[in-house]
Amino acid sequence: MIDTLLSLFDVPALRTVAPGAALLGAAAGAVGCFAVLRRQSLQGDVVSHAALPGVAVAFLLGARSPVLLVLGGAVAGWVALVLVGVVGRGSRVPADAALGGTLAVFFGLGLALMQRAQKLPGAGANPLDRYLFGQAANLREPDLWVIGGVGALALFVLALAWKELKLLAFDPDYAASVGLPVRGLDLLLTTLTVAAVVIGLKAVGVVLMTALLVAPAAAARQWTNRLGVMVLLAMGFGAFSGAGGTLLAHHLSAPLKAVPTGPTIVLVASVVVAASLAFGGARGLVWTAWPRPVKQDG
Amino acid sequence: MGELILVLAVVAAACAVPGVFLVLRRAALVSDAIGHTLILGIVLAYFATRDVDSPWLLVGAALTGLLTVVLVELLQRTRLVKADAAIGLVFPALFALGVVLVSVSHVRSVHLDIDAVLLGQPDLATVPRWRVAGVAVPPVWVMGAVLAANVGLCGLLFKELKLSTFDPGLAASLGFRPGLMHYGLMAVVSVTAVAAFDAVGPVLVVGFFVVPAATAYLLTDRLAVLIGLACGVGAAGAGAGVYAADRLDTNTAGAVAAALGGLFGLAFLFAPQRGQVALLLKRWERRRAFEETMLAVHLYGHEGTPAEADEARCDGLHRHLNWTPARVAAVVERATDRGLVVRAGEVLKLTEAGRERARAVFGESVAA
Incomplete structure (x- = not known):
């Protein structure tokens, strides 16, 4: 049994890819809990799309190393979220329209810049494709260190500011009234979201990274009412989706039919969500579908 | 280039209306979700028909758009997840399913090519693809028909749309069926997104829906004007974007989205009433008016009292008002210009207009 399980991993590429995807899922799951609780699930969507022009600008400025490209993406994603806030607060445009509009405008700008970048000499293999859908198969050991390092840093920050972030997530008004720097904490969470999204760009791509933030957290929410447990569960679900999706994609792929890893990871995460919605905790849809027997007191 | 501008301008206008x-x-984010999930409908319809040019692909895509909306709402209604998370769960799942199906299906046509699916191929948007009774229909006609249908529906149901948008409660009590209006609107969004899909792809389509409307929203308070302006903004963005893409030799749909963003930025900064510059000027004006009122109130309070000679002295005002001398000088100069005060030797005297301003603060009526 164990041998069969181990043989699943017995592909050299998977030894780096599956752990990388698992680490990514865990980090995104933890950060995603706060996004979901604060009803900002779609922030990740904006960041991941808006990272594209940043990657392109970094490339046009001469950056070639993945770390610098991702850093460019992070800056652009961060700028986009700040702009969403500025437009949402500074005008009567509703917040959701600000999100959607910023996402599309940044992505469009990114496409235009990318097409320019690809015409530069030395652009080499299609960088555009790599960041749109991600190619988990391209994960190498250095990427693993980046994902692990940034992920661990994000977790460390979450642990340090745990009490404050918890209060911000559940009662922002009270947090402000007791003198917490609400705007600063908000910016901190934004930065963590950006960090979690950009380390996933190479593996999962811009379009689907948002699911890795939302799905594990939403699934974990079904099983518990305690934030600590929720974060741990979300990390577990995220890691499971990452590793499981990678393995599934690998074993479904035939020589001519390459099943893309990113979407498969998202599908696994979606199944986890569906199962959690159906069976999770006392509120599970399966349990509430039938009228509960009336409890006798005493 | 002219034809491309025309196609994209019609696309932008058709999206701007809904x-x-x-x-x-x-x-707004529902259109993001719909844009992404269309791919699943197209793939499934392709599996059913095995024909990439079949109009059924359009139907399949439009149905998936509606399915997305229904799924998001069902998920919300369980109250297990919030509205934003419901969107964030449904569309990546359906989109991922679509992408996986495309990848395993060996389909490599213009329409189902994965890059084209994501990015749109505006440079092909002028190539006829839909066939009706064996005759190729130019895409601009297809988009033109969608635009005409959207404008027509909007005109026909203007009153109902207006009421159910601004006051759903009243609309329901008057028997206007806001739920029906909602799903009707979503159906229109789906069909429009499908038609725009070739030209702009699923990601940018949300920009075509949202950005012109948001821009126009900063410029007017009247719904009919808003719709017209949004169409205009969309068309202008299409023109500017196609031109820029041509000059810079780059992605057309992306450039149009960026141009739309630029137009929004202009409106955000310079809109006559709601632009940031106008708001800033308004804030300054309020601040100045407040300073002048403060001065008038101070003078009014000491008018005709023995202390007036001291309190109203020009060179002593900064101590009484607790302002810097420079600020006092500026305020006195403005108040003089505006006829609120006059200088009488060393002291400052209120004019009748200045007295009026001060009385208004104390709520004393003009007659008194």
Whole structure:
């Protein structure tokens, strides 16, 4: 049994890819809990799309190393979220329209810049494709260190500011009234979201990274009412989706039919969500579908 | 290039009409979700028909758009997840399913090519693809028909749309069926997104829906004007974007989205009433008016009292008002210009207009 399980991993590429995807899922799951609780699930969507022009600008400025490209993406994603806030607060445009509009405008700008970048000499293999859908198969050991390092840093920050972030997530008004720097904490969470999204760009791509933030957290929410447990569960679900999706994609792929890893990871995460919605905790849809027997007191 | 501008301008205008209602109803992100999930409908319809040129692909895509909306709402209604998370769960799942199906299906046509699916191929948007009874229909006609249908529906149901958008409660009590209006709007969004899909792809389509409408929303308070302006903004963005893409030799749909963003930025900064510059000027004006009123109130309070000679002395005002001398000088100069005060030797005297301003603060009526 164990041998069969181990043989699943017995592909050299998977030894780096599956752990990388698992680490990514865990980090995104933890950060995603706060996004979901604060009803900002779609922030990740904006960041991941808006990272594209940043990657392109970094490339046009001469950056070639993945770390610098991702850093460019992070800056652009961060700028986009700040702009969403500025437009949402500074005008009567509703917040959701600000999100959607910023996402599309940044992505469009990114496409235009990318097409320019690809015409530069030395652009080499299609960088555009790599960041749109991600190619988990391209994960190498250095990427693993980046994902692990940034992920661990994000977790460390979450642990340090745990009490404050918890209060911000559940009662922002009270947090402000007791003198917490609400705007600063908000910016901190934004930065963590950006960090979690950009380390996933190479593996999962811009379009689907948002699911890795939302799905594990939403699934974990079904099983518990305690934030600590929720974060741990979300990390577990995220890691499971990452590793499981990678393995599934690998074993479904035939020589001519390459099943893309990113979407498969998202599908696994979606199944986890569906199962959690159906069976999770006392509120599970399966349990509430039938009228509960009336409890006798005493 | 002219034809390309025309196609994209019509696409942008056709999206802008339902886009206005999406923005006003705070449903902008539904168009993001619909845009992404269309791919699943196209793939499934292709599996059923095995023909990439079949009009059924359009139907399949439009149905998936509606399915997305229904799924998001069902998920919300379980109350297990919030509205934003419901969107964030449904569309990546359906989109991922679509992408996986495309990848394993060996389909490599213009329409189902994965890059084309994501990015749109505006440079092919002028190539006829739909065939009706064996005759190739130019895409601009297809988009033109969608635009005409959207404008027609909007005109026909203007009153109903308006009421159910601004006051759903009243609309329901008057028997206007806001739920029906909602799903009707979503159906229109789906069909429009499908038609725009070739030209702009699923990601940018949300920009075509939302950005022109949001831009126009900063410029007017009247719904009919808003819709017209949004169409105009969309068409202008299409023109500017196609031109820029041509000059810079780059992605057309992306450039149009960026141009739309630029137009929004201009409106955000310079809109006559709601632009940031106008708001800043208004704030300055309020601050100045407040300073002048303060001065008038101070003078009024000491008018005709023995202390007036000291309190109203020009060189002593900064101590009494606790302002810097420079600020006092500026305020006195403005108040003089505006006829609120006059200088009488060393002291400052209120004019009748200045007295009026001060009395208004104390709520004393003009007659008194």
